[in-house]
Amino acid sequence: xxxxxxxxxxxxxxxxxxxxxxxxxxxxxxxxxxxxxxxxxxxxxxxxxxxxxxxxxxxxxxxxxxxxxxxxxxxxxxxxxxxxxxxxxxxxxxxxxxxxxxxxxxxxxxxxxxxxxxxxxxxxxxxxxxxxxxxxxxxxxxxxxxxxxxxxxxxxxxxxxxxxxxxxxxxxxxxxxxxxxxxxxxxxxxxxxxxxxxxxxxxxxxxxxxxxxxxxxxxxxxxxxxxxxxxxxxxxxxxxxxxxxxxxxxxxxxxxxxxxxxxxxxxxxxxxxxxxxxxxxxxxxxxxxxxxxxxxxxxxxxxxxxxxx
Amino acid sequence: xxxxxxxxxxxxxxxxxxxxxxxxxxxxxxxxxxxxxxxxxxxxxxxxxxxxxxxxxxxxxxxxxxxxxxxxxxxxxxxxxxxxxxxxxxxxxxxxxxxxxxxxxxxxxxxxxxxxxxxxxxxxxxxxxxxxxxxxxxxxxxxxxxxxxxxxxxxxxxxxxxxxxxxxxxxxxxxxxxxxxxxxxxxxxxxxxxxxxxxxxxxxxxxxxxxxxxxxxxxxxxxxxxxxxxxx
Numbered sequence: 001x002x003x004x005x006x007x008x009x010x011x012x013x014x015x016x017x018x019x020x021x022x023x024x025x026x027x028x029x030x031x032x033x034x035x036x037x038x039x040x041x042x043x044x045x046x047x048x049x050x051x052x053x054x055x056x057x058x059x060x061x062x063x064x065x066x067x068x069x070x071x072x073x074x075x076x077x078x079x080x081x082x083x084x085x086x087x088x089x090x091x092x093x094x095x096x097x098x099x100x101x102x103x104x105x106x107x108x109x110x111x112x113x114x115x116x117x118x119x120x121x122x123x124x125x126x127x128x129x130x131x132x133x134x135x136x137x138x139x140x141x142x143x144x145x146x147x148x149x150x151x152x153x154x155x156x157x158x159x160x161x162x163x164x165x166x167x168x169x170x171x172x173x174x175x176x177x178x179x180x181x182x183x184x185x186x187x188x189x190x191x192x193x194x195x196x197x198x199x200x201x202x203x204x205x206x207x208x209x210x211x212x213x214x215x216x217x218x219x220x221x222x223x224x225x226x227x228x229x230x231x232x233x234x235x236x237x238x239x240x241x242x243x244x245x246x247x248x249x250x251x252x253x254x255x256x257x258x259x260x261x262x263x264x265x266x267x268x269x270x271x272x273x274x275x276x277x278x279x280x281x282x283x284x285x286x287x288x289x290x291x292x293x294x295x296x297x298x299x300x301x302x303x304x305x306x307x308x309x
Numbered sequence: 310x311x312x313x314x315x316x317x318x319x320x321x322x323x324x325x326x327x328x329x330x331x332x333x334x335x336x337x338x339x340x341x342x343x344x345x346x347x348x349x350x351x352x353x354x355x356x357x358x359x360x361x362x363x364x365x366x367x368x369x370x371x372x373x374x375x376x377x378x379x380x381x382x383x384x385x386x387x388x389x390x391x392x393x394x395x396x397x398x399x400x401x402x403x404x405x406x407x408x409x410x411x412x413x414x415x416x417x418x419x420x421x422x423x424x425x426x427x428x429x430x431x432x433x434x435x436x437x438x439x440x441x442x443x444x445x446x447x448x449x450x451x452x453x454x455x456x457x458x459x460x461x462x463x464x465x466x467x468x469x470x471x472x473x474x475x476x477x478x479x480x481x482x483x484x485x486x487x488x489x490x491x492x493x494x495x496x497x498x499x500x501x502x503x504x505x506x507x508x509x510x511x512x513x514x515x516x517x518x519x520x521x522x523x524x525x526x527x528x529x530x531x532x533x534x535x536x537x538x539x540x541x
Contacts, residue, residue, distance in 0.1 A: 061324045063391030065331055094323045094392045177320065230319065276325065 035250070035289040037083040040269045042170065043219035044194045049114060051263035052288040053086030054079045054281070055225060055274035060103075061094035062276075073103045074278035080110045082285025088197075088223065088272045089136075090118040090147050091128055097135040105137055113138070116195075116223070118174060120147035125158045143195055145172040149180050149187075156191060163194075170194035176225055178206050188214050197223040200268065201233065202261050202305045212267040221269040224262050228273060233258055236309045243304055245297060250290030255280065259287035261301045264294075318502050324392040326503040330448070332388050333464055334456040340383055340463060347462030350376060351441040354471065358434060358478060361422045366479060369422065370414035373472055376462040378407040384465055399495070403465070406472075406488040413485065420479045432521050433477035436514055440471030447507045466496055466511050473518035480525055490515050 039048035054076070062068035076087070089096050097117070104113065117132050119125050133141060144162070146155045152173060159171035172195030175184050181198075188196060188211070196215060198207045204226070215222045228234045237254040251257045255273070262271045273284050293301060337344065350372050357365035381403035390396025413420050425434040444467035448457040461467040469489045476485055493515030500508035 058323060058325050061392050062328050063332070063388065065328065065335060068328060068331065092323070092394070094394060276327075 034286075035291075038263065038288050038292070040221075040263075042194065042221045042269065044170070044221070049221075049270050050083050050085050050285075050288050051268070051270055052082075052084060052259060052285055053088060053114075053116075053223070053270045053272040054084055055272035056087065056089040056096040056100060057093055057225075057274050058230075059274040059276040060089070060096035060099045062099055063095045068276075069099055069102055071276060071278070072099050073106045075275060075281045076100075076103045076110075077107060078278040078281040079285060080107065080112055082282055083112075083288065084281075084285055085112045085114040086116055086143075086223070086270050086272065087113060088116040088225075089132075090120065091132055092118070092120050092147060097132055101135045101137040109138070114142045116143040116145065117141050118145045118147035119155045119159070120150045123151070123154070125151070125155045129158075129162075140167055141169075143170040143172060144168055145174045145195060145197055148175055149173060149183055152183075152187065156187070160192065170221075172196055172221075172223075174223075174225070175199070178204065181206065181211065185210055185214060188218055188220060193218070193220050195221045195223055195269075197225055199226045200224040200262055200265075200271075201227050201229055202258055202302055203229065203233070203309060205302075208265070212265065216267045222267055224268055224271040227259055227262050227271045228255065233305070233309060237305070240308050245293075245300060248291070249293050249297065251287070253283050255283055256287040257301060258305075259284060260292055261298060263287065264292035264298060318498055322499065322502045323394070326505060328392060329499070329503055330453055330457045330505075332384075332392070333448070333459055334454065336384060336388055336463065337456055337458065337460070343379075344460050344463060347376070347460055348441075351461050351471070354437060354475065355434075355441070358422055358425050358437065358475075361424060364419065366420035366422045367414045369475055370410050370420055370479075373468075373475060374407045374410035374414060376468050377403050377410060377472070379462065380465050380468050381407065384463070399465075399492075402488050402491065406485075409485050409488075413479070413481065420481070422475075422478045423480060425478065429477065429521050429525055432517065433474040436474030436477065436518055437471045438474075439514060440467040440469070440474070443467075444470060447510070451506050465492060469493065469496075470511065470514050473514060477518055477521055477525065480522075480529065486519070486522065490519060 038051045040051055041048055059075070060072050062072060079087075087100060089100055091097065104110070115136060115138050117136070119129055121128065129141070129144060144159050146152045146159065156171065156173065159168060162168035163171050172193055173184065173187055174197035175181065176199045178199060184196065184198070187193065196211065198211055200207050201224075212222060234255050240254070242251065242254065242257070246252075246257055249257075249260055251260060259271055259273060262268055275281050275284065353372055354369055357369040381400045385396050385400035385403055389399065423433075424430050440461045444464070445458040445460050447459060449455050459467050461471050469492050472489050476489065493511045497508055497512035
């Protein structure tokens with residue numbers, strides 16, 4: 001008889017908390033021993049999360065295209081095989097939630113999944129969350145976030161109530177492209193948030209000034225969206241030779257450099273690159289292993305990317 | 310507080326270029342052999358233009374109405390809506406245009422088709438032919454599989470292109486132009502964000518048709534009655 005979902009999940013979380021990720025059987029054969037997966041604790045619980053997650057903006061919105069859905073399943077398979085956990089979506093992403101549900105069913109609901117979704121629009125938050133949950137095909141979300149602070153005064157109390165009654169594990173808020181940082185700061189200062197999701201990458205670093213230090217002070221986990229500026233950075237850097245320092249941090253692609261820059265910030269919990277390419281998903285997960293750049297190298301990465309971009 | 314003004318089109322575009330163009334391949338596969346019927350409808354439109362009688366105008370309006378309804382349902386409602394939250398609204402707009410074309414086909418005074426000879430008529434015929442002949446070739450020109458061909462009566466852009474030509478030939482009322490021109494803008498903006506080579510095609514055809522329609526209206530406007538004192 002198979003172990004109940006919640007039981008498998010509880011055991012997995014206990015293993016992760018004990019640093020026993022390496023005890024998990026690999027989803028696919030690894031060609032060589034890999035450096036340990038880098039994880040960060042969610043400050044409000046201590047639960048460990050791998051520093052690279054999976055976004056679904058654009059890439060998982062493929063509608064009813066069976067071929068594209070199969071490709072999404074390969075992406076997710078590579079992601080989980082690489083040790084990934086956090087998958088992020090939103091009702092605003094078209095068919096992405098339905099595709100994630102399809103993908104999770106194909107992969108027989110990987111127990112490592114950390115399901116992160118959002119609530120948006122002005123009304124009907126509870127119904128919307130229930131519709132999203134059904135699309136994912138999961139018992140409950142781990143994290144729900146108020147998407148771009150839309151109707152935050154109505155939605156955030158709802159999420160906090162759901163958390164208080166055990167229907168949700170973590171509550172958070174999101175923004176992107178630097179919007180409404182003043183409101184984000186106000187909510188971080190006044191609300192019992194577990195997560196905040198912001199845009200941060202080599203070229204968009206405004207959050208370093210106020211939001212990341214505040215997240216550390218308030219013990220709020222930070223999810224980073226648009227790590228590649230919606231593909232703009234990786235496209236610009238494609239074909240340009242990697243500088244010699246990339247090997248020092250175990251990077252074989254610009255995408256890994258860009259991700260390692262983000263997750264090397266001590267206040268970042270997890271970056272969520274999106275891709276429709278399984279090979280890229282596997283490459284991205286390798287950014288969650290091996291050495292991370294120190295402060296000097298971080299400065300050098302910024303300078304070099306600015307020169308090339 | 311809402312800050313919609315800070316959103317650019319790229320923030321709202323929620324699907325990729327391959328996903329968008331794959332829709333046409335899936336649509337073509339699903340509705341085959343409707344494309345053959347669409348070709349016959351296209352030929353009937355050209356015949357109506359060449360014939361130019363009142364009944365031909367009614368027939369052309371009725372055929373276009375069917376095409377718009379078909380696109381509203383099979384493309385916008387059933388497929389585009391799956392990847393674009395605005396899809397249902399586009400379906401409603403195309404259904405509205407269907408109603409307007411039905412009205413045109415059934416009103417008491419038959420919609421006469423102007424002669425295709427001359428600059429305006431020639432442009433109108435060219436727009437119709439662009440929808441029928443040029444659009445299906447764009448996929449191949451862009452290096453995409455021919456299965457992704459956008460066919461008149463099946464896909465929205467060629468249907469709108471051909472409709473613009475017919476609206477010109479009918480000297481149609483202003484309200485019949487609204488949905489087609491809005492779609493020219495919406496489709497062009499979407500394709501521009503997707504960096505598709507054909508992005509400018511439909512907006513350019515829309516502007517050409519709009520300019521030609523304005524010229525036609527100016528020509529049709531009766532001369533102002535002269536004031537007696539100015540006859541001098």
